[in-house]
Amino acid sequence: MSLPDLNLLHALDILLEEGSVVGAARRMHLSPPAMSRTLSRIRETLGDPVFVQAGRKLVPTPRALAMREQVRLVVEQARQVLTPGDGVDLKTLDRRFNVRANDIVVGLHSGRLLEAMAAEMPRAMLRFSPEEDDMDDEALRSGRIDLFISAARPLGPEIRVQPLFTTSFVGMARHDHPIFDDDITPERITRWGHIGVSRRGKFAGPIDSALESLGLRRHVALVVPTPSAALFALFSSDLLLALPSHLAQSALEAGMRLRQFDFPVPLETVVLTQAWHPRFQADPAHQWLRRTVRRICETY
Secondary structure: OOOOOOHHHHHHHHHHHHOOHHHHHHHHOOOHHHHHHHHHHHHHHHOOOOEEEEOOEEEEOHHHHHHHHHHHHHHHHHHHHHOOOOOOOHHHOOOEEEEEEOHHHHHHHHHHHHHHHHHHOOOOEEEEOOOOOOOHHHHHHHOOOOEEEEEOOOOOOOOEEEEEEEEOEEEEEEOOOHHHHOOOOHHHHOOOOEEEEOOOOOOOOHHHHHHHOOOOOOOEEEEEOOHHHHHHHHOOOOOEEEEEHHHHHHHHHOOOOEEEEOOOOOOOOEEEEEEEOHHHOOOHHHHHHHHHHHHHHHOO
């Protein structure tokens, strides 16, 4: 039995990424007919159509969807095997990074990270992956994500973790909110509804625990998935919002008509970290990404 052409794996990876023959052909510097012939070879090798027509679009088959992350991981591992450890030219490296990142990093630092990437690794692509139901360390092990940036949390013993910066929480409200008419106390912040920020829709958190220790309870009237949505919800409401100080300061510097106040209950300082699987420890491109993320966070 002849061995399969491993070049087809690279083509399949790009086809699954682009979702079209034309897009994949452009990425691989091939003509669309040549890319179509490659897709035909992939179909013959797998015994599966891989893509089927749905109107004017091609959509992946269930098998293609199931193998997408596995193909990406195998291609990435093969690239590492065949790339010399020294003398890698980052400017010519075609690399995709899947990063699951805390909103603070995406909101404040993604622009600077993209600028650095454009200058030093211009053929690379950065994709911020949403938080999902899978475990973060399992997503790192499986290769679903390359880097995880978030508040410090327990991860698997083999996962490498590096601190980036710390932040604390402050309160935010519209600039003419009645809460500013008097001293802001724990009791007073429970008089108005609050906005919760949670990608997974959680209603309770450390603020509620701190208030309960004082015999108080707040009403979370709205839960949104991102801080930006929460900030815009403040403009036309009496709601209150607890936000990391870095994001609060950025919103004020952007000219948003909001006011900041010290939250009147003790909240722990949050340590932001970046984490990765050991398979990337010595990878030059991944080293560049980690080093750049840390430099940007330290100089903010």
